[in-house]
Amino acid sequence: MITGKAIVFGDNIDTDQIIGAHHLTRPSIAAMAPYAFEHHDHFRRDFAPGDIVVAGRNFGSGSSREQAPAVLKERGVAAVVAASFARIFFRNAINLGLTLIECPEAGEIRPLEQLEIQGDLLLNLTTGRKFIIIALPPFLQAFLDNGGVVAHFRTR
Amino acid sequence: MNVIEKILAAHDQSGQSHVRPGMIIEIAPDLTMANDATAVLAIDVFRNKLLAEKVHDPARVVFIMDHYTPSCSIDAADTHQAMRAFAREQQLPFVYDGIGVCHQLMMERHVLPGQLIIGADSHTCTYGALGSLATGMGSTDVAVAWRTGRSWMKVPEAIRIEVSGAWPAGVCAKDLILRIVGDLTASGATYQAMVFAGPAIRALGISERMTLCNMVIEAGAKFSYIQPDGKTAAFLRATGRPDYPVFADDADAVYARTLTYDVGSLEPQLACPGSVDNVHPIGAAEGIAIDEFFLGACTNGRYEDLEIAAKIMKGKKVAGGSRLLVTPASRDVLLAAMASGVLATLIESGAMIANPGCSACFGGTGGILGKCEKLLTTANRNFTGRVGSPDSEIYLASPAVVAASTITGRITDPRRILQ
Numbered sequence: 247m248i249t250g251k252a253i254v255f256g257d258n259i260d261t262d263q264i265i266g267a268h269h270l271t272r273p274s275i276a277a278m279a280p281y282a283f284e285h286h287d288h289f290r291r292d293f294a295p296g297d298i299v300v301a302g303r304n305f306g307s308g309s310s311r312e313q314a315p316a317v318l319k320e321r322g323v324a325a326v327v328a329a330s331f332a333r334i335f336f337r338n339a340i341n342l343g344l345t346l347i348e349c350p351e352a353g354e355i356r357p358l359e360q361l362e363i364q365g366d367l368l369l370n371l372t373t374g375r376k377f378i379i380i381a382l383p384p385f386l387q388a389f390l391d392n393g394g395v396v397a398h399f400r401t402r
Numbered sequence: 403m404n405v406i407e408k409i410l411a412a413h414d415q416s417g418q419s420h421v422r423p424g425m426i427i428e429i430a431p432d433l434t435m436a437n438d439a440t441a442v443l444a445i446d447v448f449r450n451k452l453l454a455e456k457v458h459d460p461a462r463v464v465f466i467m468d469h470y471t472p473s474c475s476i477d478a479a480d481t482h483q484a485m486r487a488f489a490r491e492q493q494l495p496f497v498y499d500g501i502g503v504c505h506q507l508m509m510e511r512h513v514l515p516g517q518l519i520i521g522a523d524s525h526t527c528t529y530g531a532l533g534s535l536a537t538g539m540g541s542t543d544v545a546v547a548w549r550t551g552r553s554w555m556k557v558p559e560a561i562r563i564e565v566s567g568a569w570p571a572g573v574c575a576k577d578l579i580l581r582i583v584g585d586l587t588a589s590g591a592t593y594q595a596m597v598f599a600g601p602a603i604r605a606l607g608i609s610e611r612m613t614l615c616n617m618v619i620e621a622g623a624k625f626s627y628i629q630p631d632g633k634t635a636a637f638l639r640a641t642g643r644p645d646y647p648v649f650a651d652d653a654d655a656v657y658a659r660t661l662t663y664d665v666g667s668l669e670p671q672l673a674c675p676g677s678v679d680n681v682h683p684i685g686a687a688e689g690i691a692i693d694e695f696f697l698g699a700c701t702n703g704r705y706e707d708l709e710i711a712a713k714i715m716k717g718k719k720v721a722g723g724s725r726l727l728v729t730p731a732s733r734d735v736l737l738a739a740m741a742s743g744v745l746a747t748l749i750e751s752g753a754m755i756a757n758p759g760c761s762a763c764f765g766g767t768g769g770i771l772g773k774c775e776k777l778l779t780t781a782n783r784n785f786t787g788r789v790g791s792p793d794s795e796i797y798l799a800s801p802a803v804v805a806a807s808t809i810t811g812r813i814t815d816p817r818r819i820l821q
Contacts, residue, residue, distance in 0.1 A: 258679075260783075261633055262764070262786075262787065263785065263787070265751075266789070267439065267766045268470075268764075268765050269764075270439045270440075271470055271475060271480070273439075273477065273480065284787070285787055285792040288654065300809035304589035306766045307589065308783060309439075309524050310521075310524040310538040310539060310540055310699065311439060311540070312443055312542060313443060330589060330592070332592065333593055333624060334524055334538050337569065338540035383426070395542060395543065396451045
């Protein structure tokens, strides 16, 4: 179970906004993480580890940079809830073990509302609303259950 | 099967001869590309998470330094050192350092029709212009492929885009792909393959086909594809790659949908600031004053792009108060532009010329934007803050639009000059 407050973004949040390309040569993910959502003041002001990033359609579009989900995980983002995800970001996040929740009604969540993720349900504790989560395909769920792509291939 | 499914089936490792959309298959990629924005993270995963020692097949691994070349910071220099050290240790035969954008070099030297290629860069989808299937992945997926020679993929649905009509003067492949991304939206082709076909596609050279295929990711697509033809064969012969298999649609090939376009009525297009799908005919923004112009990137940094710009700018000057940066996509492009006089024309018009590489496509090296500056660029992304200040604004357009606009310092329809 995951609980945290919602840090809300709009549609088409691209990976340049998550971590700018001029930070990608920094020596480690830990060194890049302070620059996550560098130009989004509300993230810098309101986010605390364990909070949930909430967004609209096509979250993580653009560059293939794996540093984008990596810095979110490093900062302590408990989950990203979005109406939909861009393909490469989705794959990278699963590979890294960052929890992604696909929820068509994500756009109805308002800033700083308290959320709880329970199995296939997303509860808005502030408003009392419940949303159904779109489950991962079984193949990817098995992947996650086995500890992600690295663990899967290390066993070979 | 359609041609996308046939190429995937040919690379499937379970031996099944037939695949269909939605199936998840294990594949053996022919090539794996990484660049200096993504390779070091992959090296870290390879060594410290996979605990791997040797790449599966060094001849299938390509390393390209292009995003931060010549090294533009101490961190960038350290990144390049780490790549060179890994390449030496693994005896990688293909390492390119500051001689061009990764996708341009892959197309000039490595890609073959029918191949399946993964690259740690989202614009890897460009290689569909030669009839290969290529897609971007993250550093962990690439590290796994280095180690195991394998990866997994979901077989995508395919969208067929049928293009007819004669290209009007001043209207380019860039205008068509901007229009398509605008129509589909930034997520309209997510997880799908985009197949371009029809007489107006056959009429394009390899350079403009690359422009089309480069930007399918801006609609979320996984692959692009153009059926190889005589132009493909001539391009590959000229660069020493005469032999390759050719795949094609079966008679019963299925596409999820077909879109049709007639370029005869297409106007120059602009993607206005903030999102690549914020696309309008040029009339909607003509006259907006521009601070910086960029001609380059894997989208439009080829000889043909520099050539049309030189044709428009010959004998004219970049307007006072604005600046033009030209970055050839590769050393071969730069040499060709030198030999033909195209480069001299651009320099005489006032262009700054940068070393081949990614350059001002993003804010990593030169051409960075200050507060509230406006950029008109031939690159592929106009995300807020991508090329510098978060208060700057980026417009995407064809090389013809960029060249015509440099003369006035304002967004200008190239048909006014070319007709």
